[in-house]
Amino acid sequence: MALLKYPAVLLLCLLSACSIKPKEFNVPVTLPTSFSISGKETLQDRWWQDFNDPALNRLIDTALQQNFNLSAAFERLKQAQAIARRAGSELIPAINATSGVSRFMSDDAATGSSTFDNFSLGLVASYELDLWGRIRAGRYAAEQDVRAFEQDIHTAAIALSAEIAHTWYQLIEQQKQLNLLNNQIVINEEYADLVEVRFRGGQATAADVFQQRQLLEGVIGDRYTARANIDVLKNRLAVLTGEAPGALEIMVSEHFPELTDLPETGLTANLIQRRPDVRRAYHRLQAANFRVAAAVADRFPRIGLSASLDTTAPDLQAFFNNWIATLAGNLVLPLVDGGRRVAEVERTRAVTEEALNLYGQSVLQSLAEVENALAQETRQRERLDSLKQQLRYLSEANDNIRIRSAYGVFDFLRVLSTLNSLQAMERTLIRAERELVDFRIQLYRSLAGGWPLAQPSAIRTIHND
Numbered sequence: 001m002a003l004l005k006y007p008a009v010l011l012l013c014l015l016s017a018c019s020i021k022p023k024e025f026n027v028p029v030t031l032p033t034s035f036s037i038s039g040k041e042t043l044q045d046r047w048w049q050d051f052n053d054p055a056l057n058r059l060i061d062t063a064l065q066q067n068f069n070l071s072a073a074f075e076r077l078k079q080a081q082a083i084a085r086r087a088g089s090e091l092i093p094a095i096n097a098t099s100g101v102s103r104f105m106s107d108d109a110a111t112g113s114s115t116f117d118n119f120s121l122g123l124v125a126s127y128e129l130d131l132w133g134r135i136r137a138g139r140y141a142a143e144q145d146v147r148a149f150e151q152d153i154h155t156a157a158i159a160l161s162a163e164i165a166h167t168w169y170q171l172i173e174q175q176k177q178l179n180l181l182n183n184q185i186v187i188n189e190e191y192a193d194l195v196e197v198r199f200r201g202g203q204a205t206a207a208d209v210f211q212q213r214q215l216l217e218g219v220i221g222d223r224y225t226a227r228a229n230i231d232v233l234k235n236r237l238a239v240l241t242g243e244a245p246g247a248l249e250i251m252v253s254e255h256f257p258e259l260t261d262l263p264e265t266g267l268t269a270n271l272i273q274r275r276p277d278v279r280r281a282y283h284r285l286q287a288a289n290f291r292v293a294a295a296v297a298d299r300f301p302r303i304g305l306s307a308s309l310d311t312t313a314p315d316l317q318a319f320f321n322n323w324i325a326t327l328a329g330n331l332v333l334p335l336v337d338g339g340r341r342v343a344e345v346e347r348t349r350a351v352t353e354e355a356l357n358l359y360g361q362s363v364l365q366s367l368a369e370v371e372n373a374l375a376q377e378t379r380q381r382e383r384l385d386s387l388k389q390q391l392r393y394l395s396e397a398n399d400n401i402r403i404r405s406a407y408g409v410f411d412f413l414r415v416l417s418t419l420n421s422l423q424a425m426e427r428t429l430i431r432a433e434r435e436l437v438d439f440r441i442q443l444y445r446s447l448a449g450g451w452p453l454a455q456p457s458a459i460r461t462i463h464n465d
Contacts, residue, residue, distance in 0.1 A: 020133040020140060023289050025282070028360040031268045031367065037374045039262025045451035047444035048165055051257040055250070056168050059241060060161045064456065066242025071456045073156045077149040084142035090135045093127035098310075122310035129305065134297035137290045144287035151280035154450035158276065162445040164240050166438060171233040173434035174226050175252045177427060181223040184423045188216040191419065195412065208412040215420060222427075256433050259440055262377070263447060265370060272363055274449030281362040285355040292348040299341045301333040366446065373443035380436045387429050394422040 044050060048060055064070065100120045130136055195212045198204035230252070238248035265271075272278050308326045334341060398418050401411075 020136045020290070020293055022140070022144075022286055025285055025289075025356065025359070027272065027363055028356055029364060031272075031363070033269075034267055035265040035367075035370055035374065037262065037378065038265040041261050041263045043263040043444065043447055045449065046161075047448050048161055050260055050263075050444070051165075053168075053253070053257055055253060056165060059164050059168060059237060059250075062241045063160055063164055064157060064453070066456060067160055067240060068242060070153070070156050070160055073149075073153045074455045077146070077153060080142070080146045080149040084139065084146050087135075087142040088139040090128065091130060091139070093125050095123060095125045098122040098124060118312060120310065120312045122308060125307045127305045129303040131303060132297035132300045134294050134300075134302075137294035137297060141287040141290035141294065144283045144290060148280045148283035148287065151276040151283065153453060154276035155280065157453055158445055158448045158450060160240065162441055164237065165441045167233055167236050167240065169256065169434055169437045169441075171230060171237070172253050172256060173430055174229045174233060175254055176430050178223060178226040178230065179254065180426055180430065181219055181226060184219050184426070185216065185223065187423075188212070188219055188419075191415070192216050204412055208416075211412075211416055215416065219423065256437055259437070262374070263443070265374070265447060268367055271366060271370065271447065274447075275366045276450050278359075278362050278366050281355070281359040285352065285359050288348065288352040288355040292345065292352055295341070295345040295348045298344070299334065301331055304330045304332070306330070369446035370443065373439055373446050377436065377439040377443060380432065380439055384429075384432050384436060387425065387432055391422070391425045391429055394418065394425055398422050 041050075048056055098121070102118045102120075128135065192209075192212045195204050195208050199206065199209050234248060234250065235245035237250065238245050241248065306326075306328050310326075401415055401418055404411075
């Protein structure tokens with residue numbers, strides 16, 4: 001081969017290989033500079049610590065060490081890293097060793113039977129010159145996949161911490177509801193006794209007694225539901241922290257956290273650079289673009305080099321005395337492939353366009369999540385003020401009716417209606433307080449950028465090391 005006779009020409013070919021560089025993609029949509037609302041508080045990386053809730057901190061710390069889905073995300077990252085190493089291995093010459101022994105037998109009428117042994121040993125090396133960058137483009141694409149999987153881990157950790165926080169405060173809500181229902185049952189029993197006394201005195205009807213008893217049983221039924229919800233939420237927390245349902249021992253608080261002022265949302269451009277799901281979409285886009293380059297380079301000729309070193313001998317003593325070295329080159333030029341390579345280029349370009357659209361969608365989705373959480377928390381605070389005012393009016397109405405009842409003025413329908421509305425409003429207020437916390441969790445989650453993560457220490461494996 002001519003290339004082999006002129007090393008300078010070969011070196012020139014290597015230096016003139018196509019340059020493969022990442023392409024910078026702009027956000028495919030026009031974005032506002034800032035968000036509609038911004039606070040002044042600095043958001044911590046471990047955002048849940050803003051709640052100052054030691055029990056929540058312990059739950060999330062345990063989950064980050066033991067959650068199976070998070071452990072699986074780390075294993076997916078290992079798979080991507082192995083694929084990237086495999087993709088880059090083609091840039092290193094492959095060397096294989098061969099060995100063998102053969103025996104020949106002959107049968108001659110004059111000399112008789114004879115046996116000949118032959119030993120062989122060889123080294124074979126092969127290497128493809130990556131003139132057009134096909135191999136490097138494939139390796140760079142795999143490296144971008146690795147970075148995307150790294151962002152998947154941060155996305156999974158943020159989602160896990162948010163789910164635990166949501167579940168924890170739902171559990172607190174149900175505990176508060178249970179305590180409230182216990183108090184309401186006591187009050188309803190007192191009213192039921194009062195109605196029966198008035199019924200025996202001819203001041204109430206049997207229907208009044210039945211209606212009050214029905215209200216009492218309704219609250220008792222709600223208490224069963226609250227107890228079931230508490231068990232379900234405890235089981236959910238156990239699973240999220242990598243424990244079997246029923247195995248998690250936890251003392252449930254009876255207080256929601258005191259929310260600080262809104263966090264500083266910053267610029268929209270900062271959010272795009274911080275959000276791991278957006279960064280993942282961007283790395284997917286980069287990987288797809290590199291695969292276009294690999295598909296284009298696959299249409300050009302391939303030049304390969306091979307070298308071998310062999311020796312054979314009839315006995316082990318002369319084994320290393322007879323070496324033969326061979327150096328060869330080959331050129332593979334695609335001529336007719338039925339349009340396979342052209343179709344692959346078109347496919348990878350379509351994949352890149354798809355990834356660009358998905359990147360744009362992830363950007364818009366991230367901005368929408370922040371704006372939605374801001375709007376929901378703002379309106380929820382206004383709703384809470386309204387609910388508290390309604391509860392105050394109902395409490396005053398209920399007190400007024402009780403005073404009138406003490407003076408003999410007893411309108412049972414009004415008593416029943418006011419009491420039922422008052423108790424329902426008390427339960428609604430607890431639920432609304434928890435929803436406010438949920439909206440703050442959603443805001444923290446939508447602004448979160450992740451934190452340094454170590455592989456869970458409780459990784460489960462089927463291999464025995």
